[in-house]
Amino acid sequence: MMMSKKIADLIVSGNAVFTGLTDEPQPASIAIVDNKIIAIGSMEEIMIYKGEETKVYSFEDQLIMPGFHDFHLHAMDGAVAMETATLFSARSEAEALEIIREFAESRPDDPWVIGSVWDAGYWDTKQLPDRHSLDRVVSDRPALMFHAEGHYAWVNSKALEIAGIDRNTENPAFGIIGKDENGEPDGLLYEKAMGAVIRHAYNFTKEKKRELFKNFLAYASSLGVTAVHDLFATESLAILTDYDLFKEFEDKGQLTARIHLWPALDGNLDRARQLRETYQTDMLRVSGLKQFIDGVITARTAYLLEPYTDQTDTCGETSFPPETIKKWVVDADKEGFSIRFHAIGDGAIRLAFDAYEEAQKENGKRDSRHSIEHVEVIHPDDIHRFKELDVTASMQPDHFAMSERGVYTERIGAKREQHVFSIHSLQKAGARLAFGTDFPIDILNPLLQVYRAVTRIDSSGVTVWHPEERITLTDALKAYTAGSAYSTFREHELGTLEVGKLADITVLERNLFEIPAEEIPDTKVQLTIVDGKVVFEHTETLIEK
Structure with missing residues (x-):
């Protein structure tokens, strides 16, 4: 050799x-x-x-x-989260509020008080909070607390006021403004309804963004992460997106991880082509396009084939009409773009497959390396389609231990619970696996994902969730290295140690x-x-x- x-x-x-x-x-x-x-x-x-x-x-x-190759994260959003109040350890609303109060007092000059990863599923009452309790600990400044899954947020009255949200504000498409029994905003904002607040909270200067990105790169290096995939998050987080900043770091020789960019799949192919032409180096490149098909199980915004078990009047919904999603895929696939869809519910996963299948029929089969992100609740009839359509299963194994298992199971019921995070079943059926963290939804440490993949220890810290879905350490490491490299057409230069x-x-x-x-x-x-x-x-x- x-x-x-x-x-x-x-x-x-x-x-x-x-x-x-x-x-x-x-x-x-x-x-x-x-x-x-x-x-x-x-x-x-x-x-x-x-x-x-x-x-x-x-x-x-x-x-x-x-090197660890994180196939799914949000770099700048994660960099912001590194400087926020961390609420995951709270086991009651009172504990969460005490963490927020101490954090706010420790940073009196911050214009916003920002926190993340709270989950009422772990609280003693399991009851969602409201703005009034947050007002009691932070009244002088706006406060924004992201839920652990990042698809809804808890805000105070000041944040609602700054964002112009009141009882007369209408819900945006694929978004809900929580209301109390009197019709007043209750301080909970779901999906795209968070945007009006985030736009104000994340309006950072260029210098602040430089500092944030520098911190992110140092953190990634300390965890052995050598390549990342920075995926389009939401329109509201687009204010953080600054590819020119990444380029500035590359030009100065300060880019200490390879950055793969995945801007929005939104029908604007002129912009997508322009970005692909602009960013195309070994260290910084546009690798394809990404979009959301649904939300998350705990908020009941994930799209299911059958209604939620604990709220039978809803199946969740798709973020865009299915026909729009299919058209976007067919058009982008024709232009040679790889596509990635956030798809958590079995309805969303099926729609992603249907869109990829339609692209194959319309454009002919090609080496497209499309992916489905998260793949949480899959219908068993769809498992074979990963191999059939040559689609990567992009997964973050620690996610099944982040949600409180009892709450998660209540939402979907025992039957669907049998097909949750079916990593080994997917692998056996010929699916390619690529692992990541979805940072800042989870911490950036790859070894936590590896641990969950090989043990399947759930949120209790003791019980194994579907032991038959464990995979070997070898396969987990390969999914975090070679799997990610292959899924972005870089298997000839990354993913294994070879001459x-x-x-x-x-x-x-x-x-x-x-x-x-x-x-x-x-x-x-x-x-x-x-x-x-x-x-x-x-x-x-x-x-x-």
Whole structure:
């Protein structure tokens, strides 16, 4: 596995190298010149590439592997969330309010008080909050608290006032303004109704955006994340979207993760083509288009084939008319775009497949590598369509442990609950898996996703949710590396450690194949290499000269 003799810039060596080509790690050494892997072999074979200036990283049983490739996140939204009040630990509304109060007092100069990841499903009463309780702890400034799934928010009266939302404000398309028994806004905003508030809360200066993005990149590197997919979130979050900012970082050599951009699939193909032409480098590129078909189960905005079990007058709804969705797909597919749909309910997943199938009929079969995001509640009759239509299942395994399992099951009932996050069933049926986090809906740590995929431990922290849906550690790591690379047409340069591929490498402080599964999420990163450059280094990393 050698190329012509050169002097390496870096050599990374250890007893546990997981290349992704085999199922187990093996002892190996890797020589890197510039941004490419030029040789892999034994220490003796690779030492011929060592020169006076070569940096040699010698590891023992730490796991050396391809860099984590997060297939689904929201970079700038996540960067903002890193600076917000974190409410996931609250087990009552009072606890959540105390966290918010302390956070607000610690940041008196912030114009908005922003929080995230609250979930009333975990509270003692399981009752949704309202603006009045939030007013009691934050009255002088607007406050915006995103639900854990990011599809609804809890706001105070000041935020409603600034956004111009009152009893006479009509619901936007695919959005609901929560109202109390007197018809007044209750402080809960669902789906696109959040937009009027977010537009004000997220109106940051360019300098603030630079600071946010810099923090995001540093965080990603510290977690061994070497490539990410920044997906269109919502129209209201578009205020954060700043591809020129990403380009500025690339031009200055400060882009320490590969960024794959997925702007909105919205019928505007002129804009999509222009963006694709503008951003097309190894470090920053438009990879395709993304859109939402539905919402989430807990808010009953996910689109189901049959009504919700605990509210039989609704199946949820689609974010756009099905015919519009299909037309957008056919037209974009014809232009060679890969497409990704947020589809959580079985109705939404079926509609995504129907749209992809229609594109194949209209445009002919091609290597399109379309994806479906989340794939939470799938009808068993649709599982085979992943392989049949050559669609990637883009999943975030920790999501099934984020929602309180009892609440989730109440929404959909026992029958549909059998087909929730069916990762192994999808894999067995020939679906390609690609893993990510959906950061900031979940934390950016890839090892939490890997842990859930191999254990299926649910929100109780003890019980296994459908043990037959567990997958192996090898398959979980491949879904987080090679699966993501393939699904964005980069399998020839990313996703495995091979001669000729780009040098994106992560070293973990422990060998995941040798430790108990419960210790996986707490394993730290020792070293992160992106494009042949060390972008994160634990202080105790051993370097030889």
